[in-house]
Amino acid sequence: MTLDCRGMLCPLPVIKLAQAFPDLAIGDTITILADDPAAATDIPAWCRMRSQELVSADNHQYVVRRLS
Amino acid sequence: MLSALDSGWADPARLHHEGRTARLLLDNARAVLAEGLGVRPDELFLTTSGTAAIHTGLLAVTAARRRVGEVVVHSAVEHSAVLHAAAAAGTTAEVGVDALGRVDVDAFAQQVRQPGVAVAALQSANHEVATRQPIGELAEVCAAAGVPLFVDGAASIAHDVVPAGWSALTASAHKWGGPAGVGLLAVRKGTRLAPAWPVDEREDGLSPGHPNVPAALAAAAALQARLSEADELNKQHRAWIDELRHRVATDIPDVEVVGDPSDRLPHVLTFSCLYVDGEALVTALDAEGFSVSSGSACTASTLRPSHVLAAMGVLTHGNVRVSLGRTSTHDEVDRFATVLPGLVQRIRAEVGM
Incomplete structure (x- = not known):
C-alpha cells in the first residue's frame, strides 16, 4: 500500500498513516510519500510511540511495517 | 523605572x-x-x-x-x-x-x-x-x-x-x-x-x-x-511542573512529554500530542487564557519544526511549551491540567482521530 501525502503539512501525513494502518495485515508494509520537513521526525516518532517498525526513511519516502 | x-x-x-x-x-x-x-x-x-x-x-x-x-x-x-x-x-x-x-x-x-x-x-x-x-x-x-x-x-x-x-x-x-x-x-x-x-x-x-x-x-x-524569592519560587515551580508532567502524561492518551524529568530547569514543561495541530492547540489554549509556546512547524514562520525537537527525535507536531512565571498560581496550573484533555480530544475529533 502507498500513501501519497506530498504537499500535506504536519500532522496530516501521520494522521493518514494511522488511519490507513488498520487495513494493513500484520507483517505487511506501507509506503508513505511525504515532503513536509516535520514528517522526517514525526513518522519515526509515531513508529516508536506505537511500537511499529520503521523499515526505511529516505528521500521523502518512508516504509513502515505493521508489527501488532 | x-x-x-x-x-x-x-x-x-x-x-x-x-x-x-x-x-x-x-x-x-x-x-x-x-x-x-x-x-x-x-x-x-x-x-x-x-x-x-x-x-x-x-x-x-x-x-x-x-x-x-x-x-x-x-x-x-x-x-x-x-x-x-x-x-x-x-x-x-x-x-x-x-x-x-x-x-x-x-x-x-x-x-x-x-x-x-x-x-x-x-x-x-x-x-x-x-x-x-x-x-x-x-x-x-x-x-x-x-x-x-x-x-x-x-x-x-x-x-x-x-x-x-x-x-x-x-x-x-x-x-x-x-x-x-x-x-x-x-x-x-x-x-x-x-x-x-x-x-x-x-x-x-x-x-x-x-x-x-x-x-x-x-x-x-x-x-x-x-x-x-528564588529559593521559594523555584522549589514551588519544580513541584508544580512535576504535577503537571504527571497529569499530562496520565490524562491524555498518545502524548509524549519531553526533556529530562528531574535534571532540568524548574519552570518549563514541553510535550507533544499525537494527531494534534500545534497551531490549533496554541489557539485553543489562548482562548482559555493560557499563553504557551510551540515548537511545531505550523506555528513557525519557516514551516519547519523546532530544531531542538528534531535533534532529539521526538514528536514535533501538537507541541506545547508551558513556562511558569513569578505570578503563576497553583490554581492556574490545576485549571490548565483540567481543560487540556478536552481541548486535545476536540482537536483530534475534528480530524477523525
Missing part, C-alpha cells in the same frame, strides 16, 4: 551633570547585575538583547582566537542566536544530543580536543525542553584543552544555578521579569575579545551607542527582586 526615565535619560559618556547622574545609575545597575551573576562589574557588558549578547560575544571570542583556529563547537540544540553566530563566526562542529536533549559528552569533548578550535558553545539548560547540560564536566574538558567555553545562560539565570567554569556567559533580562532590550554578556578576566564591528567607547566596543540606562536599572531591580 519611571523615576529612572526622569533622572537617567542622559548619555552616561558625557561630563555634564545629567550625564554624570546617568553614569552613576548605570554603574549601580551594572553592580547589581554583576552581583546577581556572580561576576565583577568590570567583567559585565550590557547589550541591547540576549541575542545581541550572544552575537557580539561569540563573534568577539572567536575572532580573538584567529591564530589558533576558527572552529566553533556547539550542541545541536543551542538557541538559534548561537547557531547563527557560530555560522557567521567560523566553521561549525555540531554535536548531537540524546532523546532527553542532553549533549553527547564524549563526542563534545572529542571535538573540543581537535586542533583549530576557537571556542565551544553550550547552553546551561535547553530553552525549549528544560534539560540541563553538563556544564561543569565540559568546563573541565575545555579548560584542559585551553578552549574558552561560551555558555548561553538565558534559560537558567534567576531560575536555576549555572555551574562555574565558563569563560563567557550570556543572559536576557526579560527572562526574569525585566524589560525587553537588555542583554548581559559576562566575560571572565583572561578571556580575550576582538569585537567584530566598528568599535566605540561603549562597553569596550561590545555594544555600540548610547545605552538605555532606565532599562538597565529596571533589569537590575527585577533581578534583585527575583533572586530574593
